[in-house]
Amino acid sequence: MPSIDGDRVLRDLAAARAIGTYKTGVHRPTFSPDDMRARHWLVEQLTQAGLAAEIDGIGNVYGRDPTPGRKLLTGSHTETQNHAGWLDGILGVVFGLEAARVLGTGIDVAAFADEEGHFLSFLGSRSFCGLLSEADMDGIVKRETGQALRDALQEAGLAGLPRQRVDQTRYIGYLEAHIEQGCELEDNGLKLGVVTGIVGSKRYRIGFVGEQNHAGTTRMPKRKDAGVALVKFLAAVEDLFPRLAGPLTVWTAGDFRVFPGAPSVVPGRAELIFQWRDTDQAILDRMDAGFRDLLRQANEGPCTVTILHHSVTDPALMAPWMQTTLTDAAQQRAPGLHQTMPSGAGHDAQILSTALPSAMLFVPSIGGISHHWSENTSDEDIVLGCQVFVDATAAMLAAAQQAGRG
């Protein structure tokens, strides 16, 4: 197997960190000047690696190997969460770049715009997979500021450019490397994770409406306390879910609060944001049935309980043959130091998996820290991960060629 240039990989990552540096991390929100600088920097690197590279009309950086034959698509994203880590996204892009350089042929590299969702999560990969219409684009605004996506594209110099679409006949599959963003590899003393699937999720925003009253003069039997209704509902969910969950299911009440939120006022209104995630659709569904049963029961109390918003993401299973190739490559370079695991976080690969066989390789996150400027992975783990990634791309292309896929 061909060897990578580990120093070159680390130099690339350091160069990217220099664009929008924040403490030891970076701040590159989608379509900000620093984000666009990073995209142009990437176009340059891909061009130097021999790819035909450009930025398309949604901000995707897309570098294509001009030689004939079927290709493996690699990549991830280059923008970051606000004041976040230096590796989230760019690591997978640089691994793809290194694969293109080392293999010389067969590798395309993409950096999909706005995976982090400053405008819309997976904006670029949705566009690339044909899941984003022009009408969709008209309605999208930046969450924090309300700026229209169209205006942001105009400012970034991207308005009017064509949007690239995936050519399914060109690719044998899509491979993405990423930091784990959790601490399972570290806790298990391992170096590499082969992703089995990206979790799907159910997300609810629930509203509780009661009656706002004076906390001193309103007797208990007269009260319709929206905060108490929320607490009782959430306690019931926390009681039920362990019995419905699978071993890797996670569930989270990320936000809840009462209104008006004053010491001597019985809350008249409350809101809860709740989600759960698993790679197993059946588990997601049976928890949904349990959740909705509890909602019905909550509505028998003194407050009205309604679903204000509800959204669903289906689990994305990674291609088994690509998982096997990744595990073989990991075993070759780091015997016994790898595992299979689901991804609890979302990634472009979940969108790409609707169009192409897809797979992901994880490297460890120190302390599991993620979406924070202190996010980090040791140089040694980065270089090992890149070597395994490049080995796997070579093996995938070789296997596809042998099977007549190439």
Next chain:
Amino acid sequence: MPSIDGDRVLRDLAAARAIGTYKTGVHRPTFSPDDMRARHWLVEQLTQAGLAAEIDGIGNVYGRDPTPGRKLLTGSHTETQNHAGWLDGILGVVFGLEAARVLGTGIDVAAFADEEGHFLSFLGSRSFCGLLSEADMDGIVKRETGQALRDALQEAGLAGLPRQRVDQTRYIGYLEAHIEQGCELEDNGLKLGVVTGIVGSKRYRIGFVGEQNHAGTTRMPKRKDAGVALVKFLAAVEDLFPRLAGPLTVWTAGDFRVFPGAPSVVPGRAELIFQWRDTDQAILDRMDAGFRDLLRQANEGPCTVTILHHSVTDPALMAPWMQTTLTDAAQQRAPGLHQTMPSGAGHDAQILSTALPSAMLFVPSIGGISHHWSENTSDEDIVLGCQVFVDATAAMLAAAQQAGRG
């Protein structure tokens, strides 16, 4: 018994409503220009009623009957909550004013500053009862703006004026009328409430500290979810308290929230504000023991749970002989249409009761609405309440004179 002039009482209340009108209510925060206008208006009314009236160095309006003999002190407050009702406070002051006019002698009238606590709850009655030092005053600021009390007094033209102190040899007691601020009288079809005691309270601000994490990548057994700790604690309190409470105890989680409060972030921190009220010290104390037991149990979980702030108000019992006089007066004018009841809200009478025998009379609140501009009481109920109030003042002064108190 002497008859009041009901139209005059309603005219006085309407005149006060015209100062700082907001919709059908008023907006007169303590020491605002409208609040000071209302205080000067009251000085004028008291002077016309034959009292020696002034505003003192803490903003109390104090009108004294210049004739010899012991007096009954009446009153309440004139400032309001923000954008609040037209009767809360001023009703008791106008009833006192009418008593002074009708009886001609024996009645003093006070409007205590800042009962509503824009700076400090019961600021004026604390000062009057000797419970507010000059050093205390140095440290008090306006809750909403941080403006120093000293600066606000300066702006209001009150800096440097002496503060009046209660003369216990002058008074047989303190009598305050107020709107009920609840709907018990209305629900029971009654017109008058004789207050047995003003509830004491225990108030806690509780902090929960866990570990902020990614909601997708952090497995359930690894989590230290501060929001879950709060919900479990609060559910346990809601489960326990009905078993420890008396028939009239109230308890309220007026505010709780999690931090950072994002859909996909396991909350690392949470805060709860909780209080309970009763007139029975033993009940307050046994709930306190139960609450602290649950706090200890909560601390055995994955999060640390600490008391961030804790405050206590003792119950204030109303003088039995004054309650009897009020009940007799109510029975005379509205047979069978009165009841005894605790006050769930705080009132200046709870401070005055530390210095003088004190009592309170309630009139109904339509729909129990309080601290809102739509607060109201029917004209008929106001006039009836004032008549009973004035009857009672006359009876109290007569009884005191007979008993050698006068």
